[in-house]
Amino acid sequence: MANRIEVKYKLGIDSRGEVIKNKLISLMEEGAIPQANINSVDVVDSYTINKNVPKETLKLIAESLTNPVSQIYQIDDSFKENCDFALEIGFKPGVTDNVATTARKGIEAKLNELFDTNESVHSTRYLLINGQELNQNILNSIGNILANPLIENIVVKSGNDFLNNGFLPYVPQVILENKPTAMVVPIRDISESELKLIAKQGILDPITKIRRGPLALDVDEGIPIKIIQQHFEKLKRDPTDVELECLAQTWSEHCKHTIFAANLDDELSATVNNIYKTFIRGATNKIRTSWKNRQKEDYLLSVFKDNSGIIKFNEEYAITVKVETHNSPSALDPYGGAITGIVGVDRDAVGAGLGAMPYNHRFFFCFADPKSKRQLFKNKNQESGLLEQKILSPRSIMDGVIEGVKDGGNKSGIPTPQGSAFFHDSFSGKPLVFVGVDGILPLKSANRNSWEKKAKSGDLVVMLGGRVGLDGIHGATFSSESMDSGSPASAVQIGDPITQKKSSDAIVKELRDKNLYTSITDNGAGGLSCSVYEMAKESGGANIDLNKVPLKYPGMRPDQILISESQERFTFSVPKNKIVEFMKISKKHDVEATVIGEFNDSKKAVASFNGELVLDLDLDFFHDGLPQRNLKTTWTPDLYKHEEPFIKEQNDLTNTLNSMLSRLNICSKEFIYEQFDHEVQGGSVIKPMVGKGKVDSDATITRPVLSSMKGVVSTQSLYPRYSLIDTYHMASCAIDTAVRNMIAAGAKLDRMVLLDNFCWCSSDEPERLGQLKRAAKACFDYATVYQTPFVSGKDSMFNTFKGFDENGNTVKIDALPALLISGQSIIPDVRKCQTLEAKVPGDLVYIINSTKKELGGSEYHAMIGESDPNRNREFVGGIVPSVNATFALEVYRTVENIIESGLVASCASVGVGGIGVTLAKIAIGGQLGMQIELDSLLCSPAAYLVKRIDHVLFSESQSRFVVTVDPEKKYLFENKLNKIPYACIGFVSENNSFTISKSDKKIIDSSINDLSEAYKKTLRGY
């Protein structure tokens, strides 16, 4: 029988109720939930103990869950207080419940006995709500906003019902009735249409008569499934469901990146065979060859072959870097998707080389406007015509994603300083959630090169970390498709940072340096099916017994065990003579480790279940059986032609600047940075916000080794809106910005690497692939000039929403094609780093490099477009910023030298919003006034082709900096600039005034207070 323990804070201590109340009130004001009065909200936490426990023991357990100073508890009774409604939220069966896990462990320790598989603990939380005009309907809306119905169970009780009955024990267990076996799936003698159904919708389950979920083997007119069919015809047998599911995972776009590896053909330019090899890895190879020819040190240790890129940091350490996306899961369950994303990418550091310790998190979010009221539905019922499966609101998605990354980062003890957010309507169906991690590892571990690893034949296959459940099945195949009504709910998972923290502590603090394994990789997409057989390539084969895999609950089928994406797991190859110590150390860290098989050199991928072979495939076919794809591309210039919009010239731009600062893509993201612990581990130097006025910094700096002053500079940039004009420039500007942001912080070009994360849409359309090809080409062109190699990358090709709007019309929303460029660079001495904010009154303000009339796709155009009531389309414009890489390189070398020599008091990289926004940020950051005269700039080579002031201020021309300079250093500074166009445009002042004038006329006349308010107000309170 199950018992329930409830814990409540004493009066006046728990701030959560008040905060929820205020949130509900503001959501009612916005119209997100129906209007009512809410007087108070109280929160009660509860635990259901599903195990026979004597009453006295129950009391001990309750005491261990309560802080007697601030809390009280009750057993098997609710806190029956008067309320108008009570609303309880608990997890649905099978969803990870981290609070319950902690409670269970505590109870196990108290009882000194472990729970059986049919015993469990479950956590819930309920709210006591008092107010007027509340009704069941409103409570349902509140429930749907505070909880996610996909993964959480919501119970609403009226005040009377609650007073009489309270809440009862809640036991959401997964019960699988079937006796699991593998089955043979006939594919040799079936109709073409049946084969297609299997390929698209999955294997037909003989018991439920429902298809098990997408295999995504139907692309290219079904070539993948036909290849499989032919292979089994040769073998003279049919595959098992395990084999089919396994191949579908391994061959998925998500795992194999078949589009980047494809043969891309078009009518205009030459065919490109494999844009990844040609443009991305091609750039890196070209750079390394040039280093070799110039006898320059090659500091890249491992690129494109491991879970992360690995480069040399100093004579003792290497650093790793990796960025991933977790878009589709975050659209369904923003919290679960995001926390799984960030905790998952950490395994790419811990699984890199012999295991690196994560020391720096990155994030970048693309959301729709959180105030947007647009409603979208995934499905329309064909019979009733009713709209179904409503997409979460942009606000819910944003809140959930931020909460997920917050918990994932903070609870793992890994700082999360680096990142920002970009807002555009095209992300309303599916957000982009980029998450990344930098790690550190010693160059040598137990006398081995730490960036190399190789499983040996005879080593044991060991799985370490969390247990396997139904969570995340079909994740890899699901994200390889667009989101439509068939997207499976089981693709949702919730990460558990504490289990992972314990696992990674065991690995990087003990197992690695005691030489207890020969190879390691993480379990991500495709689960064991990908990790084990990927490592099997190193030894030449592997054989595992699926009965040995520890499960969360009994009854799972072998195919489910093999492809489950349950989180927090690593796979190791452990020499037999080391297994005892390996197990002992894992146990000490309270991490489960299990031997599940053996690596061999059989050239086969093998798995058995109940003593029978359920997977028996040639390793070669398994990995390389899928032929290169042939895809058509087109590039139709007319599609990207936008007129230059007519914008009336204004004499006073004060309001314009204020409005620009309040734009979602420019304003302060303080509410995000403050929630992410960006200082844990003690390495933080440049933080996400700088200066007394706390403005967002374009780069952050961390010292991974506390005893050393050497630092790592990180940044990220993306320009999705430029894709409306030309993806080539979208990509080149992202690269230029990443490089420039790092230079501005004091980084060195000769130790600077890049990562490419492409998030594309509708990648089954030739035109989108044509855009992709152009963007990839830019990667090659710019990286090779800057000599900044790509060391890692990833792509997510189907960020497209297909469904219905609130009127039932079919809609297809393509997310703007985006390339996130992440930069990692080394600064030899962080004491020489620089930040963007003004520091000392009297300092001179300079702009370095030319401003051109390049406003296509700019934030300024977007703003003017939105404020024009007669336009329902985006203001784009024709001239997008383009980058002269050769000249920019000269500018960057010069600025690098200027910062190194200590000649500037601040250095800002000019980005979105142009110099107008940059100048304001410099002043806000320093909380110092600024007086700018544009005359000298307008007649200098730095801007001689631009006639209008708004163009000068808001053009997004690349490769520019604004710096402030001590007047005493004026000549030294100017001498360094040599041939580079620059202009001295004003000075920093002690007062509160911010002015920009031309010919003695004030065009902008504002104050630091006003600008700060404009910059901070938009997202304050989120």
Place this chain on the structure above:
Amino acid sequence: MSEFKPKTLIMSGYGINCERETAHAFDLVGAKTQIVHITDIIENKFLIDDCNILVFPGGFSMGDDTGSGLAYANIVRDNLSEQIEKFIERDTLAIGICNGFQIMSHLGFFPIGDKNYGTSKTALTFNSSARYRDLWVYLSNNQEYIESEDQEYVKSEELGTGCVWTKNISRLHLPIAHGEGRFYAPENIMEQLRSSNQIVLKYINKDGSKAIGDANPNGSLDDIAGICDPSGRFFGLMPHPERAIYSVQNEFFTLDREYRSRMDIDMPKFTDCLTIFDNAVNYF
């Protein structure tokens, strides 16, 4: 720096995550530090018997699920209560930072006005914003506020909290990073706390005046950021001094450097936050 290297045990495991930088701070001032996993201590209880300084670093022990620090404190209490009792009786020091402060509070390291160790008297609960926050704050080692910037600052010894760890410290500038840091105690306990001089650190405005708004970032009663036991040997605080020991860690590092360079003054390598750790080592 004292000759004697006090044996310093730094607790880790189960989601504690600031052990590395905390050990680094103690290493810098000459302590003999050892990071130990809680399971190792439970297996080798003697480790506590000869240690001079016990450290509970920050982190998210057990994910803070079921209440911050509570689950970890239960493990310590269930397995090590005898060792902890003996440790308290000896002439030892202990510090709890952030999650460590929460753990030490649960364990009863901070009796108020008497020596009844082992019972929790104070609590650290949800920030008033009910939200996790990471930001820099100013602290005063003092129970009095000064009225304005030009007023002479009263040194802590003259008021005397008797806390070993904060000797020679008047003000600190360092980060907080927590979701549950709001100091709470019932009013009778608060009165005893004041009268027994156990309030060590308070959040203040930058100019030293009483904290307004964000200066008290979590809504702590009486702006309390840190307290000690009546003997002054056991110290708990929510902010993170170990994240602010180098001047390059300071949020205004580049600004400070610019001013100093114009006045031709070198940047010091370390900040006042290191004094906390130095005081502990010099106690022995």
